[in-house]
Amino acid sequence: MRFKDKKALVTGANGGIGQAIVARLRAEGATVLTTDRDSADLTGDLLDGAFCDALPAQAAEQMGGLDILINNAGIITRGKITEATDEDLRRSMGINVEAPFRLCRAAIPIMAQAGGGAIVNTSSCWGVHPGPDHPVYIMSKAAIASLTQCLGRDHAHQGIRVNAVCPNEVNTPMIRSGFEIRGLDADRAIDELNASVPLGRIAEPEDIADVVAFLASDDARYMCGALVEVNGGKPVG
Ligand SMILES: NC(=O)c1ccc[n+]([C@@H]2O[C@H](COP(=O)([O-])OP(=O)(O)OC[C@H]3O[C@@H](n4cnc5c(N)ncnc54)[C@H](O)[C@@H]3O)[C@@H](O)[C@H]2O)c1
Numbered sequence: 001m002r003f004k005d006k007k008a009l010v011t012g013a014n015g016g017i018g019q020a021i022v023a024r025l026r027a028e029g030a031t032v033l034t035t036d037r038d039s040a041d042l043t044g045d046l047l048d049g050a051f052c053d054a055l056p057a058q059a060a061e062q063m064g065g066l067d068i069l070i071n072n073a074g075i076i077t078r079g080k081i082t083e084a085t086d087e088d089l090r091r092s093m094g095i096n097v098e099a100p101f102r103l104c105r106a107a108i109p110i111m112a113q114a115g116g117g118a119i120v121n122t123s124s125c126w127g128v129h130p131g132p133d134h135p136v137y138i139m140s141k142a143a144i145a146s147l148t149q150c151l152g153r154d155h156a157h158q159g160i161r162v163n164a165v166c167p168n169e170v171n172t173p174m175i176r177s178g179f180e181i182r183g184l185d186a187d188r189a190i191d192e193l194n195a196s197v198p199l200g201r202i203a204e205p206e207d208i209a210d211v212v213a214f215l216a217s218d219d220a221r222y223m224c225g226a227l228v229e230v231n232g233g234k235p236v237g
Helices: 016-027 049-063 086-113 135-154 173-181 186-194 205-216
Strands: 007-011 031-036 068-071 117-122 160-167 227-230
Touching (some): 016 031, 016 068, 031 049, 086 160, 117 135, 117 205, 135 160, 135 227
Parallel strands (some): 068 117, 117 160, 160 227
């Protein structure tokens, strides 16, 4: 029960990894408010700056505090720069970078006033080691990794720890939809991907959620600005 009496806000809570994060935090005693585009406790579009700016205070008011912010929502834009539209750029930077920027900016004063807190951002192995053919996604994940390192340093003195999880491939709708768009059978494609991972399989959402929970918990009490790769031993190829 590492999160007894803790209040947490989780973005992208309906997604593959988001659902596992919410389940883990609740299983260990946290009060969790979920946010997503639809059917969440706090429904809204992370591309709406005013929604993001107001969300931490709204969550704190509803729960009676805000100890933990999990910036998990994200989208992937595939393809080389020459295939990327203005809209791809706007949406990727808006959801993957600007939204967590706004949420951190609004949550930090609330946490500071209460004596501290923990923020876990979601980067990617690709945000740390760029892979091929996804420059828009990778640039956005590098930006959130950099923001995490900056905030981890700048706000440690307020008792606020900011860290990021950097997964490699995870078995969620995000990765499965990529195969489906290319006309591939997702189950068969994932079997092939499993064979490329030294541990023998790509990650399940719970493999990532457990690391997010660790970073959000007091077990990680001395970690600030860390980018934690969770990759089953597979380097970015
Ligand atoms: N799946 C992977 O292989 C993988 C690898 C590395 C990093 N990640 C990162 O992990 C995080 C979670 O990914 P996932 O695989 O669970 O993806 P997912 O697509 O299953 O879930 C993403 C969630 O974000 C929400 N979201 C997207 N745009 C939104 C918007 N404008 N407003 C509000 N909510 C919005 C979606 O509704 C969805 O519930 C993402 O940041 C992703 O980049 C995933």
